[in-house]
Amino acid sequence: MPRILPSLFRKARTISPHLGTLLPATRDLPSALNELRWIREHVHLTATGDGGNAASAAALEKRVAALCARRGRGVPLQYVLGTQPFGTLDLRCRPGVLVPRAETEAWVLHLADRLKGRARDADLSSLPDRRRRSDDQEEGGLRIVDFCTGTGCVALGLFAGLQSTHPHLHVRGVDVSTRAVNLARENLRINLEAGNLAAPLAPKQSFAFGQADVFDDEAMRGLINTGDETTRGGRGYDVVVANPPYVSRDVWAHGRGDLGYSVRKYEPSLALVPGEGVPSYEGCAHEDVFFARLLDVAGWLGARVVLFEVGDEAQAARVLQLVARKMAWRGDEIDARCEVWRDWPDLPPTDGEAVPLRVEHGKESRNVPVKGSGKVRSVLIKPDVRPHVNMSRQSL
Numbered sequence: 001m002p003r004i005l006p007s008l009f010r011k012a013r014t015i016s017p018h019l020g021t022l023l024p025a026t027r028d029l030p031s032a033l034n035e036l037r038w039i040r041e042h043v044h045l046t047a048t049g050d051g052g053n054a055a056s057a058a059a060l061e062k063r064v065a066a067l068c069a070r071r072g073r074g075v076p077l078q079y080v081l082g083t084q085p086f087g088t089l090d091l092r093c094r095p096g097v098l099v100p101r102a103e104t105e106a107w108v109l110h111l112a113d114r115l116k117g118r119a120r121d122a123d124l125s126s127l128p129d130r131r132r133r134s135d136d137q138e139e140g141g142l143r144i145v146d147f148c149t150g151t152g153c154v155a156l157g158l159f160a161g162l163q164s165t166h167p168h169l170h171v172r173g174v175d176v177s178t179r180a181v182n183l184a185r186e187n188l189r190i191n192l193e194a195g196n197l198a199a200p201l202a203p204k205q206s207f208a209f210g211q212a213d214v215f216d217d218e219a220m221r222g223l224i225n226t227g228d229e230t231t232r233g234g235r236g237y238d239v240v241v242a243n244p245p246y247v248s249r250d251v252w253a254h255g256r257g258d259l260g261y262s263v264r265k266y267e268p269s270l271a272l273v274p275g276e277g278v279p280s281y282e283g284c285a286h287e288d289v290f291f292a293r294l295l296d297v298a299g300w301l302g303a304r305v306v307l308f309e310v311g312d313e314a315q316a317a318r319v320l321q322l323v324a325r326k327m328a329w330r331g332d333e334i335d336a337r338c339e340v341w342r343d344w345p346d347l348p349p350t351d352g353e354a355v356p357l358r359v360e361h362g363k364e365s366r367n368v369p370v371k372g373s374g375k376v377r378s379v380l381i382k383p384d385v386r387p388h389v390n391m392s393r394q395s396l
Helices: 006-015 017-026 029-046 057-072 077-081 102-116 153-162 178-194 217-225 249-254 261-266 286-301 313-326 331-337
Strands: 083-086 089-092 142-147 169-175 205-211 239-242 305-309 338-344 357-361 364-368 373-381
Touching: 006 017, 006 029, 017 029, 017 057, 029 057, 029 077, 057 077, 077 083, 083 153, 089 153, 089 178, 102 153, 102 305, 102 338, 102 373, 142 153, 142 286, 153 169, 153 178, 153 205, 153 239, 169 178, 178 205, 217 286, 239 286, 286 305, 286 313, 313 338, 313 357, 313 373, 338 364
Parallel strands: 142 169, 142 239, 169 205, 239 305
Antiparallel strands: 083 089, 305 373, 338 373, 357 364
16 A cells, blocks of 8 residues: 655645544545545534533534544544445444445445336346235235345345335345344334334335344245244245355455455454355355355245345356356356446446456356446346255255
8 A cells, every 4th residue: 555645644734633634544635524524524413512412612623533533543434433324224333244335335226226117227127026926915025135234234225215116025134143133123223213214014014134144054944934024924035135255365364456454454354254164165266155155045045136246357257157057057048147237337337347247157158248337346146936946055
């Protein structure tokens, strides 16, 4: 990482001493100015003095200085402020749970638009009507499960985006971390109380967070019969989404690419790097094991849409290779049933960004369409329904 020029520190401090404190974390003056403004706004909105009276100007400035000092040491701004906007929601953020990213927010909103039929390529909007259900169940219900839910941002974001257009909607968020599940439940409660999220209209709509390990076969089978409305009648899920741990141990150790010092020091490795104890899959890199497992789980649940957040283009290509191998698709199906999305899937591509991603599978290779602008961020898969996948660890 290049050093910050002393002249930039001097310039920052002539504007405000707090800017010089923030520079080691922000690395540039415009970002420092923005963050100082957000910190000041947060302090003024949340500060009260003794006995509930308004805090003095000196007390407010002392609080600003303390928060700037934390941020200057590299603590993520979301942990400093304790919140992060996500679509129409305001999410609590705490150490030990991954901070929601703007890129994640972008694909969540785009997926919701696709499911609602509002996006230009709205081929997913008929998804709920493709299943016929028994007379005692709602026709056209949409069921979504979000694995590795963290703050609950993906599950909550999809529910908020789909609730008004899907009267029969059931969403569940799952995480192995007790801390994450508790924070996700808190985010659900807070956003309901703030009016950012309408209350589910039971029994036709439901929302739940639960704790489970995606590598636990019994826990994954149990998702089909949890005893709550998200799986009433023993149904699986139409949509499986996940932002799982996908960072390699080497990148985590040495901080390459977008994985900076602040992330490695302050955000939980549990949410970013597959642990040493996770099962291995033959022919699968350690950083890709969650994708391999979740493809099995998606098959068991009968998902018609699967969306994974990935780290980069190379990992997207490996995920698509896993899809071709595990789903046993013919070569001419992979380009029709898969898409790769960049950071901002709603934006038109710039020069070179619309080039399809070439995926090798055996002796064949196929081009998978790429949409949006920015870095490669997620993979959309539309598999055939295979509800009887063997849930034991499979050899690839």
